[in-house]
Amino acid sequence: MRKWDNATRDDLLTAVECIKHQFAPDAARNLIEYFHERMEDGDYYDVEVLHLLMKHVFALIVAGKSADQAFGLKAIKGQHNRPDTFARDISAAALVVKQRRKGASWEAAVTDAAEHLGLNNRTVERAFEAYREGVECLPDEQLEQITGDQLPPP
Structure with missing residues (x-):
């Protein structure tokens, strides 16, 4: 193998x-x-x-x-190694999508995701902007796998 x-x-x-x-x-x-x-x-x-x-x-x-x-093998000058927030940001974007699919307004979905993850709203908004294309097309089952536990209903 x-x-x-x-x-x-x-x-x-x-x-x-x-x-x-x-x-x-x-x-x-x-x-x-x-x-x-x-x-x-x-x-x-x-x-x-x-x-x-x-x-x-x-x-x-x-x-x-x-x-x-x-290719991503060497850092681009001026960019330093930041803490890895990929998983957190994908989760934030997925939580926003889940809440929107349940009928929550944009503001409520962002606030719910921010509170659930202990982030501020702007961080969640940036995460959603960055990963929107990828998470919006996912079925509910995959969103659930990404986010784990459920948020309260909107």
Whole structure:
């Protein structure tokens, strides 16, 4: 069995989003290893995910970043390693979507998520803006997996 045989499409998409929004060299190396492993063996790999990754990489290279920076292996100058807030932000965005689907207003959904996670409203709003595309299309079951316990009804 190869190292990345159990990687799912969701794992790959999560890694790409992680690379796009924060300095995550482990996620970057894992993606590179996954695609290398599959290409070396002549096996199927998710072309759409590779396209998303390369679109991001090419944009950064065109903007003057090095290949290491574009692939997420090296920090971009001026950006420091921040605490990893990816899981927290995905949860915040998912909580907002859950509350909106239950009929809560935008303000109430943001406030509920902020209180539940111990964050301020602006942090939840930024998290939602960053991950909106990804979480809005998820079915309720996956939102539940991301957020864990239930929020009170709106």
